[in-house]
Amino acid sequence: MSEADRAPAFRPLYRQVREALIQRLIDGAWTPGMMLPSEFQIAAELGVSQGTVRKALDAMAAEHLLVRRQGRGTFVALPEEGRILFQFFRLAADDGTRLFPESQVIERQREAAGAAAEMLQIEASAEVWRIGRIRRLGGRPVIAEEIVLPLARFASLAEFPDLPNNVYALYSEHFAITIGRAVERLKATAADEATAAQLGCPVGHPILSIERVAFALDGTPVEWRVSRCLTDGFHYQADLR
Amino acid sequence: MSEADRAPAFRPLYRQVREALIQRLIDGAWTPGMMLPSEFQIAAELGVSQGTVRKALDAMAAEHLLVRRQGRGTFVALPEEGRILFQFFRLAADDGTRLFPESQVIERQREAAGAAAEMLQIEASAEVWRIGRIRRLGGRPVIAEEIVLPLARFASLAEFPDLPNNVYALYSEHFAITIGRAVERLKATAADEATAAQLGCPVGHPILSIERVAFALDGTPVEWRVSRCLTDGFHYQADLR
DNA sequence: AAGTGGTCTAGACCACAAG
DNA sequence: TTGTGGTCTAGACCACTTT
Numbered sequence: 001m002s003e004a005d006r007a008p009a010f011r012p013l014y015r016q017v018r019e020a021l022i023q024r025l026i027d028g029a030w031t032p033g034m035m036l037p038s039e040f041q042i043a044a045e046l047g048v049s050q051g052t053v054r055k056a057l058d059a060m061a062a063e064h065l066l067v068r069r070q071g072r073g074t075f076v077a078l079p080e081e082g083r084i085l086f087q088f089f090r091l092a093a094d095d096g097t098r099l100f101p102e103s104q105v106i107e108r109q110r111e112a113a114g115a116a117a118e119m120l121q122i123e124a125s126a127e128v129w130r131i132g133r134i135r136r137l138g139g140r141p142v143i144a145e146e147i148v149l150p151l152a153r154f155a156s157l158a159e160f161p162d163l164p165n166n167v168y169a170l171y172s173e174h175f176a177i178t179i180g181r182a183v184e185r186l187k188a189t190a191a192d193e194a195t196a197a198q199l200g201c202p203v204g205h206p207i208l209s210i211e212r213v214a215f216a217l218d219g220t221p222v223e224w225r226v227s228r229c230l231t232d233g234f235h236y237q238a239d240l241r
Numbered sequence: 242m243s244e245a246d247r248a249p250a251f252r253p254l255y256r257q258v259r260e261a262l263i264q265r266l267i268d269g270a271w272t273p274g275m276m277l278p279s280e281f282q283i284a285a286e287l288g289v290s291q292g293t294v295r296k297a298l299d300a301m302a303a304e305h306l307l308v309r310r311q312g313r314g315t316f317v318a319l320p321e322e323g324r325i326l327f328q329f330f331r332l333a334a335d336d337g338t339r340l341f342p343e344s345q346v347i348e349r350q351r352e353a354a355g356a357a358a359e360m361l362q363i364e365a366s367a368e369v370w371r372i373g374r375i376r377r378l379g380g381r382p383v384i385a386e387e388i389v390l391p392l393a394r395f396a397s398l399a400e401f402p403d404l405p406n407n408v409y410a411l412y413s414e415h416f417a418i419t420i421g422r423a424v425e426r427l428k429a430t431a432a433d434e435a436t437a438a439q440l441g442c443p444v445g446h447p448i449l450s451i452e453r454v455a456f457a458l459d460g461t462p463v464e465w466r467v468s469r470c471l472t473d474g475f476h477y478q479a480d481l482r
Numbered sequence: 483a484a485g486t487g488g489t490c491t492a493g494a495c496c497a498c499a500a501g
Numbered sequence: 502t503t504g505t506g507g508t509c510t511a512g513a514c515c516a517c518t519t520t
Contacts, residue, residue, distance in 0.1 A: 010515090010516075012488080012489060012490090013489075013490070014489080014490085038504075038505065038506085039505085039506075048490080048491090049490060049491045049492070050491090050492085051489095051490070051491065051492080052489085052490060052491080054506085054507090055489090055490095057506095063482060064482065068505095068506065068507090069498090069499085069505085069506075070497065070498050070499080070505075070506045070507060071497070071498030071499035071500080071504080071505055071506065071507095072498080072499060072500085072504095072505065072506080073499095073504090073505060073506075074505085074506075087481060087482075088481050090479075090481075094426075180482075181480070181481065181482050182480075182481040183478070183479070183480055183481070184478070184479040184480075184481060185335075185476040185477070185478055185479075186427060186449065186472075186476060186477040186478075186479065187447075187449065187472040187473075187476050187477070188429040188430070188447035188448050188449040188450075188470075188472050189429070189447050189472075190446075190447050204445065205431075206429035206430050206431050206447045206448070207429050207447070208427065208428065208429035208449075209429075211476075229429075231427075231428040231429050231430075232428075235426040235427060235428050235452075236426070236427040236428070237424070237425070237426055237427075238331075238424070238425040238426075238427065238479055239422070239423075239424055239425075240328060240329050240331075240422065240423040240424070240425060241304060241305065241328075241421075241422050251496090251497075253507080253508060253509090254508075254509070255508080255509085279485080279486065279487085280486085280487075281486095289509080289510090290509060290510045290511070291510090291511085292508095292509070292510065292511080293508085293509060293510080295487085295488090296508090296509095298487095309487065309488095310486085310487075310517090310518085311486075311487045311488065311516065311517050311518080312485085312486055312487065312488095312516070312517030312518035312519080313485095313486065313487080313517080313518060313519080314485090314486060314487075314518095315486090315487075
């Protein structure tokens with residue numbers, strides 16, 4: 001953390017601290033659920049003041065990377081935790097209750113990336129997993145989902161025949177990949193024959209199509225997915241501030 | 242800012258400062274575009290330290306209520322400013338460029354609130370304005386929008402026969418209402434006859450339906466709207482963090 | 483040169499959780 | 502009682518903009 005570090009394009013100390021700490025998450029030195037050293041310990045270790053460490057930790061907590069609990073300590077966020085769980089899942093029933101449908105994998109294959117290559121920033125010839133799954137609420141299929149993952153980062157995925165509802169917990173636990181950010185594009189489309197068959201609705205039925213690219217902590221894209229959702233009885237919720 | 246203020250349910254000083262400053266925005270003592278006094282001046286006036294004022298100002302800037310510019314000062318945010326403008330408008334072309342379609346009012350009437358009463362937290366018998374407008378991109382209609390406003394807060398709306406593209410700038414300038422937050426519910430629906438006629442698409446065509454409730458700074462709902470959007474060539478974008 | 487926000491530090495004290 | 506994060510303060514200095 002030398003003075004020279006900020007010479008070329010001034011980067012505040014607390015920014016550098018934040019990046020150093022994020023690197024520990026990327027490296028796996030700090031794993032989900034782990035309690036971090038106290039602010040004073042981190043400060044002493046990095047040779048900065050406690051206030052500077054606090055500013056870095058606060059920023060990371062705002063990004064949902066850490067969870068701070070007064071009186072207890074600072075912890076690496078778990079993908080299982082409530083607010084994290086729904087951070088990336090914004091469907092809710094029309095009465096306001098949050099939903100988390102059950103998942104059933106119906107298809108999984110290795111293939112060339114093709115069209116997904118651009119989204120995942122890999123070669124079109126690179127291999128990917130393509131996973132199709134149906135998600136149900138009370139037995140009724142409501143989402144038909146297609147997930148594409150680069151084989152290079154998910155080599156041992158074959159060991160997991162049935163995906164859990166929350167795949168980001170799987171990514172974290174078994175592939176040491178933490179999703180830090182995602183971008184979604186929503187469109188209204190008409191159900192094609194395949195989707196209609198999967199969701200049990202008429203061909204041409206209105207479908208909310210959600211296309212998502214999810215990024216790892218280092219900023220590289222690691223997942224591309226399309227969710228085709230029925231939206232009677234529930235909706236996609238967005239809070240604008 | 243006495244010590245007793247925090248006695249019942251401890252509220253940090255910087256929170257109280259933030260609320261006091263937001264009250265100045267609500268009261269209109271500070272108006273959009275205005276430069277605020279310096280941190281030290283505000284601190285002296287409120288009898289707190291400069292650091293505490295800073296924390297309140299930073300929070301308000303994060304809420305897009307203020308804009309801070311190093312070396313220049315802190316300013317009340319203008320609804321016209323770029324990032325504010327698109328804070329509440331999330332449609333983008335598929336190539337990533339942001340869109341802001343032109344608006345044409347096609348209908349406006351006074352009526353009883355009816356179904357909108359619950360959303361706007363007013364009596365069902367209270368009067369509202371109901372405004373229908375079409376929004377176009379390059380002449381092509383892409384959004385059919387219905388906006389409901391409580392008459393009580395927008396009494397003189399009749400003076401503005403043609404709404405501007407950015408109605409939130411109008412609310413701010415002529416009704417002293419700043420929108421601080423909004424909640425949107427998205428669904429995929431099929432175009433009914435009225436919508437199909439307005440958008441020039443077949444009946445049954447997939448429509449992205451966006452229902453929004455917008456809230457003023459004091460937390461009360463002031464606008465209810467439904468936007469029915471075509472989504473070929475563009476999409477609704479959401480960033481998840 | 484003057485005035486603003488931005489960073490960094492150091493220390494005191496408060497609120498909360500756990501042993 | 503101890504240890505943690507949370508608040509508040511005071512002061513020095515840096516970066517940016519305008520005069």
